[in-house]
Amino acid sequence: MMTCDTSRGYKRHFLYVILCAIYLCLLCCWIDRWNGSETWLQMWTKNGTSVSASKSNNIPLSILLWHWPFGRAYPLNGDVCLDLFKIPGCEVFDQRSEFSKVDVVVFHQRELAYKKEKLPLHLERPHRQRWVWLSLEAPENNGNLQPFANLFNLTMSYRRDADITVPYGELQPHDGEVEVLPMNKTDLVCWVVSNFNRRQKRSQAYSQLSAFVNITVYGRWKKAPLSAADLLPTISHCYFYLAFENSLSKDYITEKLWRNAYQSGAVPIVLGPTPVDYRAVAPPNSFIHFDDFSSAKELVTYMQELAADRERYEDFFRWRQEWKVKLYVDWRERLCKICTQSLPQQKVYSDLHTWNNV
Incomplete structure (x- = not known):
């Protein structure tokens, strides 16, 4: 007759065999997934966020x-x-x-x-x-x-x-000599535009500003296109540049700011996303947002005051002592x-x- 101890021994042995079988099955699944497209890190973080x-x-x-x-x-x-x-x-x-x-x-x-x-x-x-x-x-x-x-x-x-x-561009810390910008300004404000659409806010803003100040305009719209080699040297003669975007969309800040204005050495007058979006990526006191003024006349008066005060005007370039612009074009x-x-x-x-x- 089988004793109780012997019966318990068989039960423990049977349970041990079952556990070993389950372990082998899990191990096989693990190895199969390891050899597949998921690494161990991906398996553990599959339900995570990143x-x-x-x-x-x-x-x-x-x-x-x-x-x-x-x-x-x-x-x-x-x-x-x-x-x-x-x-x-x-x-x-x-x-x-x-x-x-x-x-x-x-x-x-x-x-x-x-x-x-x-x-x-x-x-x-x-x-x-x-x-x-x-x-x-x-x-x-x-x-x-x-x-x-x-x-x-x-x-x-x-x-x-x-x-x-x-992004179209971004700031990076300076790793070399700070570039000295030429200050041979001849025009108060200029704009480079190829496609002029009267329904766009940038075109309306231009019309409002031009009622109070002469704006030098280049580009196909005025039949005065600039070559790539002439673009920045031409804008560098302007105190201010209209870095107006053709869309007022979240974070949509293009080469009009990063290249045309910042790399030429003109203070950008920006129009596009909100001032908050610009402040999130651009250096403080490096641009002037069109929407921060109650009228175009007020903005023109402000530009004229800055152009007449060299120290105040050059404050808009202090950021260059610590930062440089990196363009993404490739x-x-x-x-x-x-x-x-x-x-x-x-x-x-x-x-x-x-x-x-x-």
Whole structure:
């Protein structure tokens, strides 16, 4: 007859076997996922908010640009991100044959909006692959984004609340000698504009200002275009430059401020997003916002006072002693920047259209 002790021994043995079997099953699943697309870090942070863009085990993050913005291709020979921009662990491709292998695919909205390119919805999309929606255009120029619901994981834009922020320019600490700006000013205020639309606020602001002061205007609108080589030297002769944006959109601050005004040495009169948006990215006391004045006449009077007071005028350039302007003009650098940021792991834009138009 089997004793109670013997019975308990068999039960313990049976329980031990069951636990070992469960452990082996879990181990197999773990190994299977380890050899798959998820690293241990991604598995532990799957339900978290973000992980580093770079993959573990020194495996580079691979990025595919589905089509080049505006049809202009750049060479991608060698380790572009490291060689040109000192960004390690980042591979960028433009061969669509790499689609099934890459971690991230980037789509530029301009070509999608004009039906020059299509999303590869006919291809099987790898489970862990993330799609990036890229646009540096103002919202009204992006077209209808409603068909893109639940397709994109990340946004790449000039906006500060984008997953990957790629501004037209930004401030960086000075690492060398401070540039001495010429003060050979001949015109109080100037403007460079090619497309003049009377319905835009910038055109209305120009008309209001020109009622009280002469504004020197360059560009195709006045049949006085400037070459790239002549642009900054010409603006440098102006005390003030109308850095007016063609769209009054959140964070939409373009080269009109970063290049035309700051790099020429003219004080920018800005019009675009709110003063709060400008103050978030620009140096204090480096610009004058059109909306901070009750009338165009008041603003013109203020400009005339500053131009007549050299010390007060030069206060608008004190920031150059600590900062310099970095322009972003190379699409490769923008793509490489993806690898420098922490990206949300589990995210899908269910209403990209609304996000774009906020």
